[in-house]
Amino acid sequence: MSAKLRIHTRVRRLIHYIEDLENGTLQIPVFQRDFIWTNKNKLDLLDSLKQGYPIGSILFWQPINKKHAQAEKIGPFTVPARTDNFFYILDGFQRLSTILGCLINPEKSSLKCDTNIWKKDFLIYYDLEEQEFILPRTLNVESHKIPVYKLLDTRAAFLFERELRNKEYEEKDIEKYIDRYTELGTTLIDYSLPSIDLIGGEIEEVVDVFSRVNSLGSRISPDWMASALTYNSDQGFRLGTEIDNLLEDLKFYNFNKIKRVLILQCITNSFGKVYFDQFKIELLITQQKDDFIPVAKKSIESIKKAVQFLFEELLVMGGALLPYGIQLIFISDFFNQIEKPTENQLKKLKEWFWITTYAGYFTMYSISKQREAYYQFQDFLNDETVNPVYNDKPDLPFEVTDFPNKIHFGSVRAKALVLFMLNYSNDFKKVNADDTEGLKLSYLFYDVRDDDNKGNFFPESAVAILDRLQSIFPKSKDMSFMLEKKDDYSNYFITDEIKDIFINKGINYHREILDKRKYLIMDAEKSFVNKLGISYADATANGTS
Numbered sequence: 001m002s003a004k005l006r007i008h009t010r011v012r013r014l015i016h017y018i019e020d021l022e023n024g025t026l027q028i029p030v031f032q033r034d035f036i037w038t039n040k041n042k043l044d045l046l047d048s049l050k051q052g053y054p055i056g057s058i059l060f061w062q063p064i065n066k067k068h069a070q071a072e073k074i075g076p077f078t079v080p081a082r083t084d085n086f087f088y089i090l091d092g093f094q095r096l097s098t099i100l101g102c103l104i105n106p107e108k109s110s111l112k113c114d115t116n117i118w119k120k121d122f123l124i125y126y127d128l129e130e131q132e133f134i135l136p137r138t139l140n141v142e143s144h145k146i147p148v149y150k151l152l153d154t155r156a157a158f159l160f161e162r163e164l165r166n167k168e169y170e171e172k173d174i175e176k177y178i179d180r181y182t183e184l185g186t187t188l189i190d191y192s193l194p195s196i197d198l199i200g201g202e203i204e205e206v207v208d209v210f211s212r213v214n215s216l217g218s219r220i221s222p223d224w225m226a227s228a229l230t231y232n233s234d235q236g237f238r239l240g241t242e243i244d245n246l247l248e249d250l251k252f253y254n255f256n257k258i259k260r261v262l263i264l265q266c267i268t269n270s271f272g273k274v275y276f277d278q279f280k281i282e283l284l285i286t287q288q289k290d291d292f293i294p295v296a297k298k299s300i301e302s303i304k305k306a307v308q309f310l311f312e313e314l315l316v317m318g319g320a321l322l323p324y325g326i327q328l329i330f331i332s333d334f335f336n337q338i339e340k341p342t343e344n345q346l347k348k349l350k351e352w353f354w355i356t357t358y359a360g361y362f363t364m365y366s367i368s369k370q371r372e373a374y375y376q377f378q379d380f381l382n383d384e385t386v387n388p389v390y391n392d393k394p395d396l397p398f399e400v401t402d403f404p405n406k407i408h409f410g411s412v413r414a415k416a417l418v419l420f421m422l423n424y425s426n427d428f429k430k431v432n433a434d435d436t437e438g439l440k441l442s443y444l445f446y447d448v449r450d451d452d453n454k455g456n457f458f459p460e461s462a463v464a465i466l467d468r469l470q471s472i473f474p475k476s477k478d479m480s481f482m483l484e485k486k487d488d489y490s491n492y493f494i495t496d497e498i499k500d501i502f503i504n505k506g507i508n509y510h511r512e513i514l515d516k517r518k519y520l521i522m523d524a525e526k527s528f529v530n531k532l533g534i535s536y537a538d539a540t541a542n543g544t545s
Helices: 014-022 039-051 093-103 115-122 148-152 154-166 171-190 203-213 222-230 239-253 260-269 281-287 292-314 325-337 343-358 367-382 412-425 437-445 460-472 480-484 496-505 507-531
Strands: 006-013 026-029 058-062 087-091 125-127 132-134 145-147 192-199
Touching (some): 014 093, 014 171, 039 093, 039 115, 058 203, 125 148, 148 171, 154 171, 203 222, 239 292, 260 292, 292 343, 325 367, 496 507
Parallel strands (some): 026 087, 058 192
Antiparallel strands (some): 058 087
């Protein structure tokens, strides 16, 4: 550890933290993580304060030689600017945002307050009758429910008692509420919160300390660490914000809920640090200090191209439908290295996707085999004549597992089936993500069902991945309209024979309809998979071998 980095500890009451914020002693580094706590998180924290439970220490840093850009807000409050003698909040930002946001009275504080944010997220009440913290649906609440910030105001207690009497509360209730008010107020005023102060040192050392401090608790998130180490005020680069913006862009493709760590893996992969290598992001940044920002930006653009490719070329209509997260790493690397892919390269990439999906590629191989698969894919990126698919036993074809009876998105095999049906219905053609009218492919998920949903191997939950498209589709969740019309729905595995059963025998023969449709799907899937060079386990589709 550098001799310049010193560590001090302090234990102070909550009101001292409020004073520090008001005079600018507390600052938020611009690379700090955003406030993400839910209402439940906030209520649980306040309850811990009420019980006198420890909530952990706060980690501060006072840089000596280098000033980092500062964020403007903590919770609803604007932080007063200060150029010296201040501490950055490193760990505990979520807790302090909650505590300060809820306990500071915006009408009496010198801090500028965004009242809309305050009322929406930080105006928490304490119900003196039920003795619990609440977020009321309306500001018109009973007098015995009081804003938390008033508990720190001793004068407010007298006003509160007067209000109870004016509202003609019974004397016994007034006495009970005042006792509870005073007791909780005293608990909050006297609550002591420890802090660890890091004085001096460089950001790399501070992040290392942070990581070690959290090693037994919640680890520092990798993207926050990267943000801290790479923040560049001149370029306006903050990796956490870049990832936020990326996820916002990916909403259009229903990929906005992919894990941030997967995005980081795509970025680190751009430096040749493969996803299965246990490689510390801070070490990568230290080694690639000058290159990290431009490479990260390019990688983020490649992720966008990869997601668009998955959606439009393979009809992966959302992150929940992506069979393996690792596939996104590979495909992002493809677009990162190949600016203008040829038709042959795109064709091979699609075949690679289907084979890795149906073969259980990333679950059957050990890390050493996955490394070989990765290197072979890299060879393909350099030479399109190379087969991108690695097979450690080239004389033995990959094999598909059994046909799924239900669709659930924890199963790669089930996702493979859904993707196959989506693409089959569209003749394996490319779609335009902007063409919502042409994306009525969710009909695939609809099925003839009986009242209790028995025998349905395409459950209604399967349409959940198509949130962006739902508004343009019929409300009906079955395929009866297909069975009643003369239109050709063979791409959806609805034949004239199936229509005849429905028209002549009725919905009561749903089991016969489902079975015939299932065999049609199995036969078509088997043919598709066999063309990929994969052995189909369900060799008895339609009752034939």
